[in-house]
Structure formats: C-alpha cells, structure tokens
Amino acid sequence: MTTEIQTTLRKTALHATHRALGARMTSFGGFELPLEYSGIIAEHLAVRTAAGLFDVSHMGQIEIRGREALALVQYVTSNDASRLAIGQAQYTALLYPQGTFADDLVLHKLADDHYFLCVNASNGEKDYDWIRQQNRFAATVENTSDRYTQLAVQGPRAAAILQPLTELDLSALRTYRFSFGKVLGVNCLVARTGYTGEDGFELYCDPAESEKLWNGLLKSGKSEGLLPVGLGARNTLRLEACYPLYGHEIDDTTTVWEARLDWICKLEKGEFIGRDALRAQKEKGLERILVGFEMRDRGIAREDYPVLIGGHVCGRVTSGSLAPWLKKNVGLAYVPVSASAPGTRLAIRIRGSEAPAEIVPTPFYRRAK
Amino acid sequence: MYPRDYRYTREHEWIKLEGDRATIGITHYAQEQLGDIVFVELPKPGAEFAGMEAFGTVESVKAVSELYSPVSGRVEEVNTSLNENPALLNQEPHGAAWLIKMRIKDPSELNSLLTAEQYEAFLQSGAPDTGAQAES
Numbered sequence: 481m482t483t484e485i486q487t488t489l490r491k492t493a494l495h496a497t498h499r500a501l502g503a504r505m506t507s508f509g510g511f512e513l514p515l516e517y518s519g520i521i522a523e524h525l526a527v528r529t530a531a532g533l534f535d536v537s538h539m540g541q542i543e544i545r546g547r548e549a550l551a552l553v554q555y556v557t558s559n560d561a562s563r564l565a566i567g568q569a570q571y572t573a574l575l576y577p578q579g580t581f582a583d584d585l586v587l588h589k590l591a592d593d594h595y596f597l598c599v600n601a602s603n604g605e606k607d608y609d610w611i612r613q614q615n616r617f618a619a620t621v622e623n624t625s626d627r628y629t630q631l632a633v634q635g636p637r638a639a640a641i642l643q644p645l646t647e648l649d650l651s652a653l654r655t656y657r658f659s660f661g662k663v664l665g666v667n668c669l670v671a672r673t674g675y676t677g678e679d680g681f682e683l684y685c686d687p688a689e690s691e692k693l694w695n696g697l698l699k700s701g702k703s704e705g706l707l708p709v710g711l712g713a714r715n716t717l718r719l720e721a722c723y724p725l726y727g728h729e730i731d732d733t734t735t736v737w738e739a740r741l742d743w744i745c746k747l748e749k750g751e752f753i754g755r756d757a758l759r760a761q762k763e764k765g766l767e768r769i770l771v772g773f774e775m776r777d778r779g780i781a782r783e784d785y786p787v788l789i790g791g792h793v794c795g796r797v798t799s800g801s802l803a804p805w806l807k808k809n810v811g812l813a814y815v816p817v818s819a820s821a822p823g824t825r826l827a828i829r830i831r832g833s834e835a836p837a838e839i840v841p842t843p844f845y846r847r848a849k
Numbered sequence: 850m851y852p853r854d855y856r857y858t859r860e861h862e863w864i865k866l867e868g869d870r871a872t873i874g875i876t877h878y879a880q881e882q883l884g885d886i887v888f889v890e891l892p893k894p895g896a897e898f899a900g901m902e903a904f905g906t907v908e909s910v911k912a913v914s915e916l917y918s919p920v921s922g923r924v925e926e927v928n929t930s931l932n933e934n935p936a937l938l939n940q941e942p943h944g945a946a947w948l949i950k951m952r953i954k955d956p957s958e959l960n961s962l963l964t965a966e967q968y969e970a971f972l973q974s975g976a977p978d979t980g981a982q983a984e985s
Contacts, residue, residue, distance in 0.1 A: 504884070520910040521885045712884065712911050778932070780888050780908055802887045802910055831890075831906065 492537035493687035509601025520712035530705025531635030540604025546619035575754030629690035634680030677721025722843035772842035775809035857968035922951035
C-alpha cells in the first residue's frame, strides 16, 4: 500500500496506546495516525448507532490574542466572527486574495481578546505563517498545536457517555458551543463540534493527560457501544455528511461559492482577504460547482477519476467511497453549473470503463433531529 | 496459516495447482492489509492472461488493489459469489473466497513462485506491498 510509514512522521501522545489497541497506522498530514482498529465499516456503523472515540491530535491550533484580535480574525476569515458570543464556535475559512481556500477551520471565541482556531494538520504551519503575514493589527498570533491533544467523541450516545465523567452540564452545551471543565479529572476545553454528521464533542487537553482521558473514555463508553475509530471511518463519515476535506473538495483553486459553502462567507461584514474576488465571481456567475452523486451500478468512484457527461470529460471526482451506513457508492465532484441539477446522469471513468452515476441532493446523510 | 501446497507471489496472490488446473486467490496478509473488502472485479471465463499480468481488481473501503495472475493461462471459472459478498475475502481468503480457476500453460512457471515458507519469510522481512492505492 502507499501508506508507508516513514520515521520522520510525527506521532501523537497516544501513539503507543493506538498500537497496543492493534490499530493499523497510516500517514496523514505529516503524522502517523490510526487508520482503523476493528475495521472501517464496523467503526463507521458504531458512530452512526452508538459512539466512536477519535484521536485527532494531528489537527493544528492557532491562537490569536490582543486588543484587535477580532479585527485580525475578521480580516483573515470569511465568516462573520463579530456574531460570536464568548463560548461559541464557528465554521469558517482562511482565504487567499483570489478567493480560494488556504484552509477551512473552526474558530472558537474564548474572550473578546482571545480566539482559538482549529485548523487542518497539513496546513498548520502554512496558516500560521499566512495569518502572521497579514497581521497589521494589535494582535499576536501563536501556533499552539503542540500544547493540545484533541479527542473526539461522536455519535448518538456521545452525550450519555461523557456526562457522567464531567462536572459540566452537557445538556446546556448546544451545538457549536464550548465550555471549560474537567473530564475524568482532566482539564479540557469541551466543544459540541465534530466531523461525522452526528452529535458529539471535541475535547482539547494537555497531551500529558491524554492517555488518562482516552483510556477512561474507552472504558466508560464500552457498555454504550463506544469503539475507537480511525481516520478511515473519519473519512467515510464526513463524506456521507458531505463535509469538505481540504485537498479534496476545497483547496487553493476552489472558492466558497463553488464548494457550496456560501453560508460561511459574509460579503457584507466588512473587508476581508478574498472578498473582492468572491464578489466578482458571484457577479460573473460560476462555471463549476460541487455536487454529490451516487453510482447506479457496481463500481466505486475514487478521487481524481474523470466525470463525463454526454461522453465528454467535464470534471473530476474529489472524494468517492462506499458509504457504509447508506450502503451505496457515492462521491463528490465538480461539474459545470449547467449540468449540476439532481437527476443529471453522469458517467465515472473507472479503469477505462464508464460507470453510470446520477447527481443526487446533498448531504447524502443527515441525522434525525 | 499459509497452506503448504499453495505457491505465492510477492504481490500476495496464491495459486493451487491440480493437474493443469489452477485456483487463484489473495492471501490472508493481503486481505488484512486491505481491510473491509467491498468490491471485486474479475475477468470473464475465456480471458487469457500472461504471468504477472493484471486480471482484476479488489477494493476495500480505503484502497484499490490490482490482482495479478501468478502464471500464464486461460480463465475457466470465476467466483461470482464474490460479487454479492466481497467480504468473504476477509473471512476465507485461502478457501471459499478463491477468485478464478485457470487452465495453465506451463506448470514450470510455478517454480519461480514462493513456497509457503518463503512467503512467510518474505512477510517477516518487512516492506511487503499490496500494490494498493490508498485514498487520502
């Protein structure tokens, strides 16, 4: 397999713990991380029906502090951070002047003068350098990635598993809100966020305490069906929920409009990097847009496979997989706007053959409220 | 673990010879490396393949892996039950989840393949490769 482990890969604080659990490891974003423990399908189904525990310590953290912290955040991100209350988080993006993505991230407002950004592993250094370059405000920017272990507890049983282990009242913690408190005696930032399409929490703590937290969660959650979950299922879960993954659906060639992330771009909030380009693209109209498709026959679409309409290549698959919960083969792709309506028939070229597919409404999966 | 009467390739296929008829599959190690197998694409009976030519594909949730014919021959039978139940490859890779049966051209081609002992030593030596292209 191409997932060779090199000695230069960084390890999370829980590396030995994953090995001891029998995880198969893979490289991702410069880290050696668990790909799977019991199997991608079993882990995926556990998150949809019970709960899963993820080590996502590869994610980067950047903190912005100071009198003009908000002004810097507003300038470098596309969503409107001025709407955030303390204790509230927001999905947003870091853009280039061309309106394309440097990264997508979750922004947490810790205080009026303190913001905490959770960014993609492979983009951490790049994001940090970019924000610092743009900083003409009374604000400091710090890369604090090494100070945090990040665990995710995701699934319909996540709250039931976590509540007995913490003094925090989780019923009062709404989606995209966070709070500070002890979990299993470990000081954590507990956020009701995630990347699976389920209810769940992300916990940030001192790496020195991560093993205590991980082992305690796994033990307590066992009777509720909690399984350790690797990157393999993390990817299939986010694909079913149609969450973009940097380097696949979004990158430095795509924009929020094309990726259907209009809701994280507030053109009227004031000046921000990429605004003018995005306004111009909106006025001009889009050429391509991200769609979801289902395969209509056997065969699995994979990243980079050509997408054809009427015999002509019109785009590429950005992500594709078996969707383990839906039991369908699905994918995401950029296609011309003129051929992006649900019901449009496509073909995906798989190893020289054209396999029929059809554009369907997204997300593929939405949890029942 | 690895049947003594089979021969093996470094790409993790096995072959069992009975007369000039061979049964071909993937090894336990291959299925373990691939993880949950969800799709198998096999040739039609009558297709001919040269030694180490790709004859099909096996896909797990995460990866696509080519299948290589250990020797030259003509496909006589295909395990169509794998279309409906590709996960059988995770359960019985050396038995019920065989892939194809071939009429082989030259039994001496098997001499260049690994014995069970050699294959096990090869696995222990590290750096084996299933040839799979992992996604993300």
